[in-house]
Amino acid sequence: MEKVKVEHVSKSFTRSDGKGKTAVLEDVTFTVDDGEIASIIGPTGCGKSTLLRIMAGIAPPDSGRITVGGKEVVSSANPASAIVFQAFNLFPWRTAQKNIEFGLEAKGLPPAEREKAAQHFIDLVGLKGYEKYHPHELSGGMQQRVGLARALAIEPEVILLDEPFSSVDMLTRESLQHEVLQILKKTKKTAVFVTHNIDEAIFLSHRILSLGGKPATIKEVFDVDLPYPRDDGVMVSQKALTLKSDLKRALLSSPQAQPEEAGAA
Amino acid sequence: MVIQLLSYKWLVRIVSVVAFLVLWQLIGQSVDVTLFSTPILVVGAFSNLVTQTAFLTDLLTTIRDFAIGFTIAAVLGISVGIAMARWQTLEVAFDPYVSALYSTPYVALAPLFVIWLGIGLVEQLVVVILSSVFVILLNTFAGVKNMNKSYVETGRAFGFSGFKLYRKVVVPGALPYIITGLRLGIGRGFVGMIVAELLVRLDRLGFLMVYYSELLEVAPGLAIAVTLGLIGLLMTEALKKVETRLSPWRSSATGG
Ligand SMILES: Nc1ncnc2c1ncn2[C@@H]1O[C@H](COP(=O)(O)OP(=O)(O)OP(=O)(O)O)[C@@H](O)[C@H]1O
Ligand SMILES: [Mg+2]
Numbered sequence: 001m002e003k004v005k006v007e008h009v010s011k012s013f014t015r016s017d018g019k020g021k022t023a024v025l026e027d028v029t030f031t032v033d034d035g036e037i038a039s040i041i042g043p044t045g046c047g048k049s050t051l052l053r054i055m056a057g058i059a060p061p062d063s064g065r066i067t068v069g070g071k072e073v074v075s076s077a078n079p080a081s082a083i084v085f086q087a088f089n090l091f092p093w094r095t096a097q098k099n100i101e102f103g104l105e106a107k108g109l110p111p112a113e114r115e116k117a118a119q120h121f122i123d124l125v126g127l128k129g130y131e132k133y134h135p136h137e138l139s140g141g142m143q144q145r146v147g148l149a150r151a152l153a154i155e156p157e158v159i160l161l162d163e164p165f166s167s168v169d170m171l172t173r174e175s176l177q178h179e180v181l182q183i184l185k186k187t188k189k190t191a192v193f194v195t196h197n198i199d200e201a202i203f204l205s206h207r208i209l210s211l212g213g214k215p216a217t218i219k220e221v222f223d224v225d226l227p228y229p230r231d232d233g234v235m236v237s238q239k240a241l242t243l244k245s246d247l248k249r250a251l252l253s254s255p256q257a258q259p260e261e262a263g264a265a
Numbered sequence: 266m267v268i269q270l271l272s273y274k275w276l277v278r279i280v281s282v283v284a285f286l287v288l289w290q291l292i293g294q295s296v297d298v299t300l301f302s303t304p305i306l307v308v309g310a311f312s313n314l315v316t317q318t319a320f321l322t323d324l325l326t327t328i329r330d331f332a333i334g335f336t337i338a339a340v341l342g343i344s345v346g347i348a349m350a351r352w353q354t355l356e357v358a359f360d361p362y363v364s365a366l367y368s369t370p371y372v373a374l375a376p377l378f379v380i381w382l383g384i385g386l387v388e389q390l391v392v393v394i395l396s397s398v399f400v401i402l403l404n405t406f407a408g409v410k411n412m413n414k415s416y417v418e419t420g421r422a423f424g425f426s427g428f429k430l431y432r433k434v435v436v437p438g439a440l441p442y443i444i445t446g447l448r449l450g451i452g453r454g455f456v457g458m459i460v461a462e463l464l465v466r467l468d469r470l471g472f473l474m475v476y477y478s479e480l481l482e483v484a485p486g487l488a489i490a491v492t493l494g495l496i497g498l499l500m501t502e503a504l505k506k507v508e509t510r511l512s513p514w515r516s517s518a519t520g521g
Contacts, residue, residue: 106424
């Protein structure tokens with residue numbers, strides 16, 4: 001069953017000199033099934049974050065529409081999806097626990113219920129004992145756990161993750177990937193990852209969409225026909241290696257976005 | 266660790282105060298009493314002031330009036346500062362006035378306020394408000410403008426909007442700047458008020474201070490000055506406490 005539908009989404013930005021517009025996304029269309037983990041890969045600057053922000057309802061598309069669980073996303077009020085940011089975006093004045101409760105406050109949950117829910121997700125992401133710490137007292141990996149718990153806490157139908165592991169070191173990255181995958185499976189969440197790491201995309205997803213071109217659209221869709229858990233054995237299987245080289249080709253064939261004249265969209 | 270650090274800080278403070286008082290006493294003793302004074306004489310003068318004049322009532326009135334004026338200035342400065350950062354039209358419309366009014370020495374205008382408003386609570390409040398409101402406003406404005414854009418975006422992404430977004434995200438995000446503005450505002454407002462007392466109102470502690478100095482009574486003059494200094498110190502320290510409570514990630518921000 002389709003959980004997320006992205007239909008003919010286009011987006012352009014007015015250039016800061018006011019002369020004309022840069023088209024970033026054009027006619028982006030895809031769906032994500034219930035419980036599916038999809039990854040979007042693409043070269044830097046091609047519009048992945050822009051697409052995710054549109055899906056989260058933070059930025060409106062110029063045209064096209066997004067539905068999550070059958071409901072159209074028009075703004076980020078009462079969000080049906082939750083986003084995990086590349087740069088964590090935690091609130092430095094809030095403790096880990098209060099950061100995790102943030103989305104629940106918007107929903108108007110009473111304090112006691114917020115605390116209970118937050119505690120559940122603190123345990124889930126392995127932050128027990130760090131409830132009262134402020135972000136600046138936590139490591140990058142722990143901060144991203146808070147970001148993840150904050151997103152999970154609002155019980156979203158879909159969780160959107162924008163390069164969630166790119167600001168942590170390689171070891172932390174690997175253990176976070178494992179844990180996040182386990183959490184997603186356990187909670188049966190639908191998830192959309194943005195990444196430009198091919199291995200990460202293969203490790204995590206059921207399906208990989210490659211975004212590219214200028215303006216960008218969905219170029220190719222790859223089914224990842226590999227069993228979970230994707231341990232080292234699976235990751236070096238012939239199937240995985242073939243997929244990897246296909247993805248590499250897809251990434252390389254899509255040139256890096258360059259500033260150039262583009263007609264008004 | 267923290268406790269050690271605190272007591273270390275207090276140790277240095279106490280030593281510094283004691284050394285200062287001893288030095289003052291030694292120097293004071295060697296100078297003519299009509300020109301200078303000693304801490305012991307100042308303490309004596311203080312107790313005389315308290316027992317023999319309206320010193321305490323005056324002091325409390327001054328503090329009360331200042332508290333009223335400063336509260337109004339804080340509410341005004343913070344809300345207009347946020348509004349100007351939110352609506353560009355307001356920014357464009359108000360900016361020249363704010364910049365001009367910010368650097369106006371209101372104390373020098375106090376005689377005019379007396380002509381317009383007479384001597385009384387209103388004139389007193391106007392001096393305090395005008396002296397402190399603009400520095401609060403400008404710092405609040407800078408705090409909202411310089412705030413990390415991602416805070417607001419994240420607030421929206423998790424379902425906040427409108428007034429609640431301001432309460433939950435914008436105000437706490439700008440708080441280090443706002444507190445800096447309040448701290449500077451306290452200084453400016455309090456000085457403005459005392460100077461207005463000694464220059465135009467000719468009453469209360471400001472005037473009493475000048476009165477004793479002109480009689481060459483250094484000790485009571487200094488007793489009043491030290492009292493006023495201590496009040497300023499107390500207010501600033503209280504604000505610092507509030508700041509470390511509310512924005513622990515950042516002990517202070519700079520701002521004009
Ligand atoms: N608010 C904005 N105003 C103007 N242009 C923007 C804005 N946001 C993004 N862009 C432009 O849109 C393009 C896509 O940006 P986006 O951040 O979506 O790329 P990305 O694929 O996420 O890149 P990366 O992999 O480096 O994160 C860029 O060329 C960028 O300059
Ligand atoms: Mg991005």
